Amino acid sequence: MTEFSNRVERVSISGIREVFEAAGEDAINLGLGQPDFPTPEHARSAAVEAIQAGKTDAYTSNKGTESLREAISAKFERDRGLAVDTEDIIATAGGSEALHLVMEAHVDQGDEVIYPDPGFVAYEALTHVAGGEPNPVPLREDLTLDPATVEENITEDTAAFIVNSPGNPTGAVQSEEDMREFARIAEEHDVLCVSDEVYEHIVFDGEHHSPMEFTDSGNVVVVSACSKTYSMTGWRLGWVVGSNERIERMLRVHQYVQACASAPAQYAAEGAIDGPQDVVDEMVATFEERRDLVVDGLTDMGLDVPEPKGAFYVMPKVPDGWVDEVLDRGVVVVPGEAFGDHGEGYARISYATSTEELEEALDVMREATKAVR
Ligand code: PLP
Numbered sequence: 001m002t003e004f005s006n007r008v009e010r011v012s013i014s015g016i017r018e019v020f021e022a023a024g025e026d027a028i029n030l031g032l033g034q035p036d037f038p039t040p041e042h043a044r045s046a047a048v049e050a051i052q053a054g055k056t057d058a059y060t061s062n063k064g065t066e067s068l069r070e071a072i073s074a075k076f077e078r079d080r081g082l083a084v085d086t087e088d089i090i091a092t093a094g095g096s097e098a099l100h101l102v103m104e105a106h107v108d109q110g111d112e113v114i115y116p117d118p119g120f121v122a123y124e125a126l127t128h129v130a131g132g133e134p135n136p137v138p139l140r141e142d143l144t145l146d147p148a149t150v151e152e153n154i155t156e157d158t159a160a161f162i163v164n165s166p167g168n169p170t171g172a173v174q175s176e177e178d179m180r181e182f183a184r185i186a187e188e189h190d191v192l193c194v195s196d197e198v199y200e201h202i203v204f205d206g207e208h209h210s211p212m213e214f215t216d217s218g219n220v221v222v223v224s225a226c227s228k229t230y231s232m233t234g235w236r237l238g239w240v241v242g243s244n245e246r247i248e249r250m251l252r253v254h255q256y257v258q259a260c261a262s263a264p265a266q267y268a269a270e271g272a273i274d275g276p277q278d279v280v281d282e283m284v285a286t287f288e289e290r291r292d293l294v295v296d297g298l299t300d301m302g303l304d305v306p307e308p309k310g311a312f313y314v315m316p317k318v319p320d321g322w323v324d325e326v327l328d329r330g331v332v333v334v335p336g337e338a339f340g341d342h343g344e345g346y347a348r349i350s351y352a353t354s355t356e357e358l359e360e361a362l363d364v365m366r367e368a369t370k371a372v373r
Helices: 015-022 041-052 066-080 094-106 122-129 147-153 176-188 244-257 263-274 278-300 322-328 355-372
Strands: 089-092 112-117 133-138 158-164 192-196 220-225 238-241 347-350
Touching: 041 263, 066 089, 066 238, 066 263, 089 094, 089 244, 094 122, 094 158, 094 192, 094 220, 094 238, 094 244, 112 122, 122 133, 133 147, 147 158, 147 176, 158 176, 176 192, 176 220, 238 244, 278 355, 322 347, 322 355
Parallel strands: 112 133, 112 158, 158 192, 192 220
Antiparallel strands: 089 238, 220 238
């Protein structure tokens, strides 16, 4: 009989897929975690030009092309005022691989990882893959992560805590003060803070800050990607930034599991990051209009809706049976418990879909809400 590793036996297939599969083909899908816009023209052309010029036929350097890492470094300077050496960056196969590298390089058998609950599904899975022990912690009423909760949960076994702002599945944005606190905690407790910033540019109220801005302890690593900002989920291009020592450990894993990120995707990413950013502004403005539409609609139904300030998700509190009623009526939303035990009683609605579909879906939700009340 084939024996499987204990680590992989502790990982289950994401509950989100199950919801998609249960819904009919004609369903309106508000379960998706990807923007519904095309990849910007200048990113696509950069890839096509690189392919035609034969630049993408060979492996690149393990960390990624120098020019892409220069673009990422310039982006850090532009957005966060941080000087990042190109040697302290690895281009990865999306934010997902970046998170995997962080975990493999820092989490040992039995080490604890603290992360938000509800939170992105990969945090638990990747903690298990690394042999660690998940420690999902509850959120504030507004669905942000309280630094005090993180601090209370740190033990001598804690390897890392994960901060994700703007958040999936919540859309919550951590304040600058919170980010300063996370930086302080990482420094004082000498524990790694993993800042997952894949939604960094999709912010409507306030502004995004990274804990990396507030400490030079080397105890913060930043994970980000082109996926959400540039509507490039299919390209699979992200990055991880950290101290030279940490990057060197992550490279030991990356060079054997990936060799290098896909070369065409690296050129597309460079085009996206170096090119005009007004496409991002337009996308964010559209998301904001849709956020207002959905939040107003759900509030009018009498639901309690913590207001999302970023990403493209809203997470209302919903009555018992609501998700099933909505699904039965042909609209896919994801039950909150797919994101952790504290997600129970909530649903995640993605508004990365057209206004027409959102309006139709809100009508369905209105009916479903009446049916379960
Ligand atoms: N982090 C968060 C919070 C996400 O929501 C996602 C994707 O949904 C990722 C990381 C992974 O992004 P990528 O598609 O770049 O692997």
